[in-house]
Amino acid sequence: MSAAVERPLLFLDVDGPLIPFGPAQPSPTESVPDHGNPLLSRLDPTVGARLLALGCSLVWATTWMEEANAVVAPRLGLPKLPVLEWPEADEPSLHGLHWKTRPLVGWARGRPFVWVDDEIGAVDRLWVAAAHPGPALLHRVDPARGLQDSDFLALSDWLAALDRPS
Numbered sequence: 001m002s003a004a005v006e007r008p009l010l011f012l013d014v015d016g017p018l019i020p021f022g023p024a025q026p027s028p029t030e031s032v033p034d035h036g037n038p039l040l041s042r043l044d045p046t047v048g049a050r051l052l053a054l055g056c057s058l059v060w061a062t063t064w065m066e067e068a069n070a071v072v073a074p075r076l077g078l079p080k081l082p083v084l085e086w087p088e089a090d091e092p093s094l095h096g097l098h099w100k101t102r103p104l105v106g107w108a109r110g111r112p113f114v115w116v117d118d119e120i121g122a123v124d125r126l127w128v129a130a131a132h133p134g135p136a137l138l139h140r141v142d143p144a145r146g147l148q149d150s151d152f153l154a155l156s157d158w159l160a161a162l163d164r165p166s
């Protein structure tokens, strides 16, 4: 990819991909104070560097909103990131469409993007295919396990293919 081309966006969910819901694993951050939130001990501090290495512009797409910058980012070694906003409460919602889908397509404005989330469904895929003119990867993560090697492989493969002239 040339420097003149904008990097792909990567919309990042917290609960599920970064904080898995499965049985607690022995955690590398167990000795780090959790500031009253035991879920934070489930964060894998090595994931931040792996996300940055993908070369995307990261955007929080999570109900944690600014809290993701306050308490999640520092534990992963991530900088402060922009935050996807909730949609207006009076916007009509489509059955089966995730609340994040329309705002993130709007944010992307046709720019290539990856969306990493445990709640991506068929309606979201259909919506993005119809409403987003650029390449998009909707990557569903197993919330019981969180981001794994296989997920990073899928993301880097897709991004590498995006870089290759067709």
Ligand SMILES: [Mg+2]
Pocket (backbone or CB within 6 Å): 013, 014, 015, 016, 017, 117, 118, 119
């Ligand atoms: Mg989630």
